[in-house]
Amino acid sequence: MSHHHDADVVVVGAGMAGLVCADRLRLRGVRVVLLEAEPQAGGRTAGLDLDGEAVDLGGQFIGPGQDRVYALAAELGVRAFPTHTAGANVLETEAGEVRRFRGMVPKLGPLALLDVARAQRRLDRLARTVDPERPWAGTNAATLDGQTFRSWIDRTAKTAGGRRFLDLACRAIWCCEPSEVSLLHAVFMVRAAGSIAALTDFEGGAQQDRLDGGAHGLAQRLADRLGTAVRLGAPVRRITQHESGATVTTADGTEWCAGHVVVAVTPPLAGRIEYDPPLPADRDNLTQRLPMGSVIKCVATYPEPFWRRAGLSGAALSLRGPLTLTVDSSPRSGHRGILIGFATGSPARDLAGRTPADRRTTLLDALSRLFGPEAGTPTGYLERDWNSVAFTRGAYAAVFPPGAWTQLGAALRKPVGRIHWAGSETSSRWYGYIEGAVRSGEAAADAIAPT
Amino acid sequence: MSHHHDADVVVVGAGMAGLVCADRLRLRGVRVVLLEAEPQAGGRTAGLDLDGEAVDLGGQFIGPGQDRVYALAAELGVRAFPTHTAGANVLETEAGEVRRFRGMVPKLGPLALLDVARAQRRLDRLARTVDPERPWAGTNAATLDGQTFRSWIDRTAKTAGGRRFLDLACRAIWCCEPSEVSLLHAVFMVRAAGSIAALTDFEGGAQQDRLDGGAHGLAQRLADRLGTAVRLGAPVRRITQHESGATVTTADGTEWCAGHVVVAVTPPLAGRIEYDPPLPADRDNLTQRLPMGSVIKCVATYPEPFWRRAGLSGAALSLRGPLTLTVDSSPRSGHRGILIGFATGSPARDLAGRTPADRRTTLLDALSRLFGPEAGTPTGYLERDWNSVAFTRGAYAAVFPPGAWTQLGAALRKPVGRIHWAGSETSSRWYGYIEGAVRSGEAAADAIAPT
Incomplete structure (x- = not known):
């Protein structure tokens, strides 16, 4: 009933991070297999034809500063417009x-516009105080992480119109209400993109x-190139680490033995895999608190x-x-x-x-x-x-509530034995964007098989 | 390799909630099986003999207002002291x-003592505004849930000494830093216990x-009474709902078919079970955001x-x-x-x-x-x-960060088809305490098999 296979590296999740990671490893001569739970690759990029047009149901935009995704598109022969x-x-x-x-910024009345401009300026200024590699380590990290974005908006904006617009901006950028986001996380995301304008502008x-052909076309081309290394409809249930390697077990009981495992799914879904031995308390607790x-x-x-x-x-x-x-x-x-x-x-x-x-x-x-x-x-x-x-269970990305970065953030990217973590949430640049996913996949591949 | 069994009700998790639920169902003539992942029953009550004394490694205290656990102890012949x-x-x-x-309250200096007394008074006053059955529905719920307990402490306490003591109180009551808790959740917990003194006092x-014999003795006696209805070392992996019932599958492939399932584990662990069909978005997202x-x-x-x-x-x-x-x-x-x-x-x-x-x-x-x-x-x-x-993956209980109660709290207790939720976190009285667990187990049993 169960089958055993070998690989050098098993990558879990064929979203953009997993695809890029597997592709890079394969190009370096590493025997890699990419296990995807859904019947198709792509993760949070997804699409199909509607009325003869390729439409994206997931992530689709790219912009300046997102060098790795532009390079990937160029390499795959996909043009941007x-x-x-x-x-x-x-x-x-x-x-x-x-x-x-x-x-x-729409016409909100002069005072509300002042509010919004002031908030943008302050966010950009705060962003410069955050090290995106270690958001928990800044001198004002505890203060920023001790409050919600809601508290900050209420203090910063003097007008109801300004507050409502900032609420809307939060909803548009983080897909949640300002009460749910740590101010430190909001500021980190700004820093990871470069500026608030980098996040919001066309x-x-x-x-x-x-x-051309949609962002999901990038994922499809990578999956095509990986060929039989991609196994679809193969949800990973358990990752066992032992002295000589790791064994990854899928829902149908198939076992993959490998030297390294890259878990390239969102933090909450990573938390739903069974680990043996169990993950350290900090890593486990972190995955309990980063909702999509x-x-x-x-x-x-x-x-x-x-x-x-x-x-x-x-x-x-x-x-x-x-x-x-x-x-x-x-x-x-x-x-x-x-x-x-x-x-x-x-x-x-x-x-x-x-x-x-x-x-x-x-x-x-x-x-x-x-x-x-x-x-x-x-x-x-x-x-x-x-x-x-x-x-997937949510998008665009996981949202850090107050306290998560400063209490447990160090566990986000730190490998656990033979397990490495990828996915846009692990990127210090362009967290939550396709670019972050690409970078995280490249970084995981580089950690396992440096050039 | 896999085995099939039938029951009227499958209870997942032999913590105090699951034990009480299964026990009550059994007394009403319901065929019940209780599946526990660990090799012993008890959940967050646990204990053993140390130097010949029964010691509790988990929950152990009870107090006035916790009527159901006193009644349970009396019924099981366990005396309180x-x-x-x-x-x-x-x-x-x-x-x-x-x-x-x-x-x-220790000697903190007169101003710090005033701070602490003021904070206690205000928490008690705020608690009276919260309906423990529907914490999300109060007129000031959005305001309370939009901020961290940290923000409230910083605003309420005027002295560094007062703030530090309130931080300590938070750490003692919620096992987390004030930055991690929603003010609404803090206030709800006070309300669910009755007053701040009810939480803190001996x-x-x-x-x-x-x-006598430790709180884990209660769990052990219930487990003994349930006998072979309790299956230890049986982690539940999947719950499938179909037209005629539900099938619960454990790690070794054993399948239990039942008319109802009670999931009596903590919210994050409940989120790690696979559900088919997948749980509604609100319930799933809630389990992504309630860390222990x-x-x-x-x-x-x-x-x-x-x-x-x-x-x-x-x-x-x-x-x-x-x-x-x-x-x-x-x-x-x-x-x-x-x-x-x-x-x-x-x-x-x-x-x-x-x-x-x-x-x-x-x-x-x-x-x-x-x-x-x-x-x-x-x-x-x-x-x-x-x-x-x-x-278990944490204690004493799950902690609601800002925004969780008001955005998704309604999904905490609402059954999904044949699945009912129990565990201390689902109780509107004594959330997080043994009493809450007992009440939640009784409530789940009553919902399935009313007297």
Whole structure:
């Protein structure tokens, strides 16, 4: 009933981190196998064809400073192109009023705008005090990690409008409410990206570019290149370490014996694997406290990007919800219109419990309010609730609550015997982004098989 | 290789909650099986003989208001007796000075004492605003859940001495640092116990009484009564729900088919079971964010309770650490001396990574500083790091970080199909205490098989 195989390295999880790690190891002559629980590779990048267009249901944007993912795309022959941004953005107020604006910050009234500008400035300044390699070690780490982002917003913003906009920004960036994030984690993420603008901007920021065929195409090409080294539908249940190596057991009882194991899944899912001997207390306890963000992404296709005719960019922010933000995700040619929308944080949780029909109606209503009735009758429609995907259980990334970085952060990246940790959450640059995943996969491969 | 069995109800986890639940179901004629991962029943109550005395390595105290555990003890023929409290308590300052004091609060200087008294008063007042059945539903729930206990302490206490003592109280009650706890959770715990004094006091509080033979004796008697219904060494890996029932699969492939399943393990461990169909997003995400507290309990035995001769009660608090607190746990007869010490929160994490010899030396040094050199040479010595126990992974209880109660708390107790949740964390009274476990086990049994 059970089967035994050998490899030099077993990589657990064929998200971008695992794929990059396995690919690099293979190129260095290492015998590697990549075990993936889902029936397809890609992890938090995922996609399919909708109306003949490759659409991303997961991560899809890249931007300046994300050197490793641009290099990977170039190597795989995938071209990047700019996200469509021409036209006015829109903001939906809590009362449901839809206002046009240019740039990244909508018209909120002068005092609220001052609030937001001050908050951005302070976050950037705080970010410079954090060492992304050791966020727990800074002189003000305990102070930053002792409070929620909510407490900081309430202290920093003097106006209700400013506070509401910062709440929205938190929801958009971290897929959670400001109460759930440690201020230190918020600041670390800014530092890991470079600046708050790097996180939030299209041009010059993390949403600047897209990839031909979608970001999931990168994952697919890597998986293709790895060929039979990738085993799909093979959830890992147990990792046993012994003197001469490690044994990785999948759900069907197959055993893989290897010299090293790279666990390239999210922290909470890494915590759900059985380890023998059990993991040290610090590592285990860390995986108990890093929940994934909550996001439902929807994709709607139209015969053309009709909003452009009305002078709109397709980018929207909504204080009313449930869509936190939308972006024009039409194909490069513009011969068809595609809008993507993100319900994040609290609205994503509210929607998760509804029926698919109710959720679809609610989200299309939200698009209609932002872009007019045409948005309510797409030719194609898809959505993905990442928190319901059995072997992902949330996105974009794990969120550090207060106290986690300073109490247990040192256990995040530290190998345990023959087990190495990868995944975007282990990266000190671009935590939570595709770039972070690529970097973490490269780093794990380098640790095991240096050039 | 795999075996199939049938039962009306499968209970997962033979801690106090699972034992009480299974026992009550059995008394009502329900065919029940109780699957326990560890080689013994008891969960977070655990004990053994040390120098011929039954000592508790886990939960051991009970007190007024904990009606169900007193009733259970009476039913099982186990007598309660008062914790020894005669004599002076001691406080070790951060500088290592050891001061005697009476009552619950040491001599901190008049302003610091005012701080502590004010904090106690405010916590009690806040507690009255929380409905323990629905902590997320109060009018000030979002405000309380948006901040850490750390932020509240810093705002409430005006003196460094007051703040340090409140930090110590947090470490003693929640086994974590104030940065890690939501203020709402802290207040909920107070409400679930009745008052802050109910949590902290010996006489009149949760540490008032002990049990002949130890609290783990209750668990053992229940397990004995359940007989072959308890299966030890049977970790549950998967729970599958289908139209006609549920199938529970253990690590060795044995399958138990039942009409109902009660999962009576801690929230993080409940999250590590595989569910088919996967759990709803809200329940799954909740289990990603409720880490267990960190505690190492040590037990040292002496020929006699020598500290009593010196006019000491054996109770100590230490601001220096690593022992947060100690208690006289000598047998009722007093014919032998037993001290128990608790390293909790940050000190417990520091100690977890050390060698057993180093840890023992460090903890005995700490006892010596508090009670004199005699304390450093016990006749017997034991310790347990609860975070290292594979199927417990922390104690006393799970800790809600900010945002968890208000965003996802409703998923804590809500059954999912045929699956019911038990364990002290699911109790609205005495959350985290043995009493909470007993109540949760009774409630789960009542939900499945009402009288």
